[in-house]
Amino acid sequence: MTNAATDATDAAVGRSALRKAAWRLLPLLGVGYCVAYMDRANISFASLQMNIDLHFSAAVYGLGAGLFFLSYAALEVPSNLALVRFGARRWIARIMITWGVLAVMMMFVSTPIQFYIMRFLLGAAESGFFPGVIFYLTQWFPSGQRATAVSRFYIAYPLSTVIMGALAGWLLGLRGTLGLAGWQWLFLIEGAPAIVLSLVFLTALPDSPASAKWLTPAERDWITGRLAAEQAARGPADHRLAATFANPAVWLLGLASFCIQFTAYALNLSAPAILQEATHLSAGKIGGLISIIALVGVAAMIFTAWSSDRAQERVWHATLPQGLIVAGFLACGLVAGPWALVAAYAVIATCQYAVQTAVWAIPGDLLSGRSAAAAVAAIGAISMTGGFLGPYAFGLVRQTTGDYRQGLLMLAVPSLAAAGLILMLRRRGGASR
Numbered sequence: 001m002t003n004a005a006t007d008a009t010d011a012a013v014g015r016s017a018l019r020k021a022a023w024r025l026l027p028l029l030g031v032g033y034c035v036a037y038m039d040r041a042n043i044s045f046a047s048l049q050m051n052i053d054l055h056f057s058a059a060v061y062g063l064g065a066g067l068f069f070l071s072y073a074a075l076e077v078p079s080n081l082a083l084v085r086f087g088a089r090r091w092i093a094r095i096m097i098t099w100g101v102l103a104v105m106m107m108f109v110s111t112p113i114q115f116y117i118m119r120f121l122l123g124a125a126e127s128g129f130f131p132g133v134i135f136y137l138t139q140w141f142p143s144g145q146r147a148t149a150v151s152r153f154y155i156a157y158p159l160s161t162v163i164m165g166a167l168a169g170w171l172l173g174l175r176g177t178l179g180l181a182g183w184q185w186l187f188l189i190e191g192a193p194a195i196v197l198s199l200v201f202l203t204a205l206p207d208s209p210a211s212a213k214w215l216t217p218a219e220r221d222w223i224t225g226r227l228a229a230e231q232a233a234r235g236p237a238d239h240r241l242a243a244t245f246a247n248p249a250v251w252l253l254g255l256a257s258f259c260i261q262f263t264a265y266a267l268n269l270s271a272p273a274i275l276q277e278a279t280h281l282s283a284g285k286i287g288g289l290i291s292i293i294a295l296v297g298v299a300a301m302i303f304t305a306w307s308s309d310r311a312q313e314r315v316w317h318a319t320l321p322q323g324l325i326v327a328g329f330l331a332c333g334l335v336a337g338p339w340a341l342v343a344a345y346a347v348i349a350t351c352q353y354a355v356q357t358a359v360w361a362i363p364g365d366l367l368s369g370r371s372a373a374a375a376v377a378a379i380g381a382i383s384m385t386g387g388f389l390g391p392y393a394f395g396l397v398r399q400t401t402g403d404y405r406q407g408l409l410m411l412a413v414p415s416l417a418a419a420g421l422i423l424m425l426r427r428r429g430g431a432s433r
Helices: 003-041 043-053 058-086 088-108 112-126 129-138 143-154 156-172 182-204 217-234 241-246 248-268 271-279 283-311 315-334 338-359 362-366 369-401 404-410 412-428
Strands: none
Touching: 003 088, 003 112, 003 129, 003 143, 003 156, 003 182, 003 217, 043 058, 043 156, 043 182, 043 271, 043 283, 058 088, 058 112, 058 129, 058 248, 058 369, 088 112, 088 129, 088 182, 129 143, 129 369, 143 156, 143 283, 143 338, 156 182, 156 283, 156 338, 248 271, 248 315, 248 338, 248 362, 248 369, 248 412, 271 283, 271 338, 271 404, 283 315, 283 338, 315 338, 315 404, 315 412, 362 369, 369 404, 404 412
């Protein structure tokens, strides 16, 4: 067989292997993350009734919303190391069933202390799902296809917002049915799917290409061979955890992600209340508005992933939308008029979806093996502390000033810091080839 024929056969095997992996894994993982994001963020819609019923102030709500991310961050590294030890199938299924049970139990919260405890426990239960999946994808998709793979999984992030927005008005409208408040129905209906999905993951998710029965031997060899070649090109991997945490790129990515999550969750967990206060629309119409904006975010995410993989460039694909986020927050704080605020929110939300695709493709380009699992988890842990501090800081500013615009203006600062930190990666030459 000639070299050209051999190359053509190898390329065909590779396309077949990646196509099978994409269709078998990404929809399942995406549905799992869709449910995960709904269960962590649905309090943003529940708060429209819950805060009134339970007499929660903006500071109480902000602290409780943020505590999820504190426990999540603390357990991300141990969780990813456990995933390497026990296998993705069993560990991810374990994560899902525990967070599903706790998400449903949120319906029984009645005091601030109970709210704090349940949000903290929910974060501990879900910890490791997202970084575990990001690491898992590095075991299946070579660098040239990784951003696209991440985006097809991560597309569940905006789609979960679409679903939450579409369901919010109906679920909150069940207020009084069977003696339950609307926000209690919301936690019940949106928490239950994780419990069912845990059983699906346990039976359908292979731990690695080697255990995927739906791949042919040639396809398994192609995936493992291609990933091994990429690792060889990067040089010997240092699997010591100390080396992982000493890597400057890990800290740059972690701090950039910290700033991104600080602003994202500060905004997203209060967006329904902010938009309702500005426009005076009903909960159902606010949900519809957020859903439409999230659909635009889906398109932005897909385009950014395609462009990033095509150019084999990550840094500018993250920095440019991050710059638009800065402009959006400045507009929120300085421009008067409810629909100007809606437009600025649409720009921010759309760019938040786009920037995540490029950022989360970077770790797999830099590291591999156990060090990659620890690095992804470490980056996630650092970033999730931003998820804790952002909502709490925003709640304090809003309660102190009585004006949400001041809080939105404050969020321009960490957004600008995120752009600067990502650009520092380009100077190191690690995320652009």
